[in-house]
Amino acid sequence: MLDKQHDKTKHLLVMNEKVKEFREYREKMNKRLMEADNLVLKRLFNLDTNTYMDGALPTKTKEMLGLVASMVLRCDDCIKYHLEQCFKENITTAEMYEIFAVANIVGGTIVIPHTRRAAEYWDALQEPA
Amino acid sequence: MLDKQHDKTKHLLVMNEKVKEFREYREKMNKRLMEADNLVLKRLFNLDTNTYMDGALPTKTKEMLGLVASMVLRCDDCIKYHLEQCFKENITTAEMYEIFAVANIVGGTIVIPHTRRAAEYWDALQEPA
Amino acid sequence: MLDKQHDKTKHLLVMNEKVKEFREYREKMNKRLMEADNLVLKRLFNLDTNTYMDGALPTKTKEMLGLVASMVLRCDDCIKYHLEQCFKENITTAEMYEIFAVANIVGGTIVIPHTRRAAEYWDALQEPA
Amino acid sequence: MLDKQHDKTKHLLVMNEKVKEFREYREKMNKRLMEADNLVLKRLFNLDTNTYMDGALPTKTKEMLGLVASMVLRCDDCIKYHLEQCFKENITTAEMYEIFAVANIVGGTIVIPHTRRAAEYWDALQEPA
Amino acid sequence: MLDKQHDKTKHLLVMNEKVKEFREYREKMNKRLMEADNLVLKRLFNLDTNTYMDGALPTKTKEMLGLVASMVLRCDDCIKYHLEQCFKENITTAEMYEIFAVANIVGGTIVIPHTRRAAEYWDALQEPA
Amino acid sequence: MLDKQHDKTKHLLVMNEKVKEFREYREKMNKRLMEADNLVLKRLFNLDTNTYMDGALPTKTKEMLGLVASMVLRCDDCIKYHLEQCFKENITTAEMYEIFAVANIVGGTIVIPHTRRAAEYWDALQEPA
Numbered sequence: 001m002l003d004k005q006h007d008k009t010k011h012l013l014v015m016n017e018k019v020k021e022f023r024e025y026r027e028k029m030n031k032r033l034m035e036a037d038n039l040v041l042k043r044l045f046n047l048d049t050n051t052y053m054d055g056a057l058p059t060k061t062k063e064m065l066g067l068v069a070s071m072v073l074r075c076d077d078c079i080k081y082h083l084e085q086c087f088k089e090n091i092t093t094a095e096m097y098e099i100f101a102v103a104n105i106v107g108g109t110i111v112i113p114h115t116r117r118a119a120e121y122w123d124a125l126q127e128p129a
Numbered sequence: 130m131l132d133k134q135h136d137k138t139k140h141l142l143v144m145n146e147k148v149k150e151f152r153e154y155r156e157k158m159n160k161r162l163m164e165a166d167n168l169v170l171k172r173l174f175n176l177d178t179n180t181y182m183d184g185a186l187p188t189k190t191k192e193m194l195g196l197v198a199s200m201v202l203r204c205d206d207c208i209k210y211h212l213e214q215c216f217k218e219n220i221t222t223a224e225m226y227e228i229f230a231v232a233n234i235v236g237g238t239i240v241i242p243h244t245r246r247a248a249e250y251w252d253a254l255q256e257p258a
Numbered sequence: 259m260l261d262k263q264h265d266k267t268k269h270l271l272v273m274n275e276k277v278k279e280f281r282e283y284r285e286k287m288n289k290r291l292m293e294a295d296n297l298v299l300k301r302l303f304n305l306d307t308n309t310y311m312d313g314a315l316p317t318k319t320k321e322m323l324g325l326v327a328s329m330v331l332r333c334d335d336c337i338k339y340h341l342e343q344c345f346k347e348n349i350t351t352a353e354m355y356e357i358f359a360v361a362n363i364v365g366g367t368i369v370i371p372h373t374r375r376a377a378e379y380w381d382a383l384q385e386p387a
Numbered sequence: 388m389l390d391k392q393h394d395k396t397k398h399l400l401v402m403n404e405k406v407k408e409f410r411e412y413r414e415k416m417n418k419r420l421m422e423a424d425n426l427v428l429k430r431l432f433n434l435d436t437n438t439y440m441d442g443a444l445p446t447k448t449k450e451m452l453g454l455v456a457s458m459v460l461r462c463d464d465c466i467k468y469h470l471e472q473c474f475k476e477n478i479t480t481a482e483m484y485e486i487f488a489v490a491n492i493v494g495g496t497i498v499i500p501h502t503r504r505a506a507e508y509w510d511a512l513q514e515p516a
Numbered sequence: 517m518l519d520k521q522h523d524k525t526k527h528l529l530v531m532n533e534k535v536k537e538f539r540e541y542r543e544k545m546n547k548r549l550m551e552a553d554n555l556v557l558k559r560l561f562n563l564d565t566n567t568y569m570d571g572a573l574p575t576k577t578k579e580m581l582g583l584v585a586s587m588v589l590r591c592d593d594c595i596k597y598h599l600e601q602c603f604k605e606n607i608t609t610a611e612m613y614e615i616f617a618v619a620n621i622v623g624g625t626i627v628i629p630h631t632r633r634a635a636e637y638w639d640a641l642q643e644p645a
Numbered sequence: 646m647l648d649k650q651h652d653k654t655k656h657l658l659v660m661n662e663k664v665k666e667f668r669e670y671r672e673k674m675n676k677r678l679m680e681a682d683n684l685v686l687k688r689l690f691n692l693d694t695n696t697y698m699d700g701a702l703p704t705k706t707k708e709m710l711g712l713v714a715s716m717v718l719r720c721d722d723c724i725k726y727h728l729e730q731c732f733k734e735n736i737t738t739a740e741m742y743e744i745f746a747v748a749n750i751v752g753g754t755i756v757i758p759h760t761r762r763a764a765e766y767w768d769a770l771q772e773p774a
Binding site for chain 4: 692693696697700701702706707709710711713714715716717718723737739740742743744746747748750751752
Binding site for chain 5: 074093094097098100101104105109110112113115116117119120123
């Protein structure tokens with residue numbers, strides 16, 4: 001039993017490491033992209049942020065929309081980003097799996113491998129930092 | 130002015146015709162697909178219906194998810210179908226355009242032509258039958 | 259009952275018209291593309307033909323592969339072309355619907371509208387010319 | 388011979404009609420989208436225009452980039468739009484077919500049906516208005 | 517020569533490790549997805565299994581269809597899974613490369629990187645466990 | 646400051662390692678694919694090379710076209726390959742970011758994660774071997 005406990009702790013650290021790694025690489029490279037000072041890219045990044053702000057639809061709904069769109073387009077990094085935003089918006093795991101269900105029905109079984117990784121990342125986000 | 134009125138009425142009829150045409154073809158061919166009695170297709174159709182039922186998330190949210198997924202995957206007929214469901218769920222035009230915005234930001238300008246057709250169909254749905 | 263008979267005949271003609279139209283436009287524009295004398299395009303067209311020739315796998319299997327690939331990539335004209343080839347290879351309707359099933363499971367419900375049109379075209383091909 | 392001449396003229400009119408139709412529908416619906424006054428969509432449209440302006444790369448090159456991107460993503464209306472821009476930039480037919488070649492090699496034979504329609508539209512643009 | 521032998525053995529172990537890793541992660545996360553008890557996902561997984569069962573078409577053909585569909589949609593994990601199923605169905609390497617050929621012709625050169633990884637995994641499957 | 650210098654050198658080595666790794670794996674597996682002696686694949690590879698040769702458009706332009714197509718189709722390995730070719734064609738970083746801009750506007754924010762990796766690889770290519 002101790003071993004299992006140990007395994008669990010190790011797993012937890014590995015998982016949180018994944019969250020950390022994703023965030024750091026994303027931040028580092030976004031900074032690099034901004035430094036290049038391409039006006040179109042800069043404005044697109046800015047517009048991307050605005051898209052998910054509260055409006056006729058609340059941020060929570062928009063983040064769900066962003067997530068499902070990322071899932072059917074099968075972009076793992078986009079999925080991770082929107083999972084983080086959904087986590088901040090207090091989306092429950094039951095709600096999350098219903099988003100997964102829509103993505104898999106609309107996009108088909110090719111979405112499954114991305115759902116596996118999404119589920120793993122979602123679990124990682126629930127863990128204490 | 131009378132001419133403009135006339136034009137408007139004609140346009141309205143043409144639009145509603147589009148809604149009718151879409152529904153009839155969809156119904157006819159779905160019936161054809163079911164007649165073929167392929168178990169996998171039948172169960173997938175059934176599962177598709179279940180996906181959008183009230184659960185942890187309400188049907189309204191799920192239909193928005195289905196719509197945005199259809200938009201970024203650029204499937205005009207899927208878009209029309211989910212527009213109809215969104216219309217039944219009393220989604221407002223302001224909300225609809227925020228869904229359009231998410232789809233266009235995530236999926237890029239190649240989503241614009243589908244957004245044009247979606248906007249036209251959405252307007253058609255608002256018109257008296 | 260006579261009316262229904264009449265409707266059926268009319269539908270049949272409309273259907274066969276679709277087959278004819280597709281073939282004519284395809285032939286006309288392929289000819290136009292070849293006239294442009296672009297070496298890469300010409301060789302790609304040639305290679306495309308070779309791909310489906312009997313080899314370790316028979317043409318029949320390869321045409322099924324070409325069809326399912328066209329379905330999940332949702333290219334209606336490619337689907338029509340491979341449906342014609344499958345028809346020539348004496349693929350049965352039961353087999354065809356199992357190909358449809360694989361395409362819809364792998365590619366998701368966004369493949370359904372293309373399956374509707376595929377089913378319609380498949381039926382048209384069965385009809386006397 | 389006279390008949391052929393006649394056929395040719397009729398074809399020419401049909402073709403130019405296609406160009407006209409595309410432009411009118413596009414303009415009408417873009418206007419409709421703008422009227423909805425969604426800030427994200429408005430700014431995206433604006434950004435889209437800026438993207439193709441002369442910069443480190445000239446407009447001509449950027450329009451070729453936009454076209455090839457539209458072709459591999461298989462968006463017929465986006466293709467038409469960029470064909471028009473390429474036409475304005477005096478791209479030759481030989482150059483155009485090399486763009487087609489890249490699109491078909493990168494994107495595969497599923498790009499062929501879109502290339503057929505692109506070739507037809509390109510020919511239509513060459514004709515006297 | 518001994519070194520080369522050694523290199524070969526090491527490579528073999530690394531390869532088999534890849535097969536093992538893929539299977540373990542897939543199994544672990546599928547279990548996680550099932551635990552979430554989302555009815556739609558559970559039924560979709562079940563339906564996925566049924567899709568490839570002997571019917572009008574034999575499992576062997578259907579697995580080839582599933583593979584080519586996964587290749588043109590460029591989902592590496594789906595490709596690996598179907599490669600394993602094809603291996604179980606005694607598909608030969610010559611047949612496999614003809615499937616690769618169809619996928620690359622239909623889907624274009626963007627399928628090549630996935631074909632590289634598919635070829636590597638296919639070779640790994642041939643090796644003694 | 647010395648530490649930062651050290652970090653920079655280490656980073657540089659890691660980066661160049663990425664370039665080396667990509668090239669080696671690509672070369673090794675391309676060789677493997679050719680060994681299988683599938684005529685269609687061999688001719689497609691050959692045709693792929695021809696596509697980017699000087700013609701009505703110069704290689705430089707064609708490589709930009711190949712890159713933007715790879716970006717909107719979101720194939721990281723294809724992107725790396727075309728980045729290398731663009732580097733050989735002396736494309737500047739300002740030009741490169743305008744290609745990135747077109748890809749992100751046409752393909753949407755799902756292209757951003759690929760742009761991050763592309764920017765990193767592009768920087769790596771600038772570094773002394």
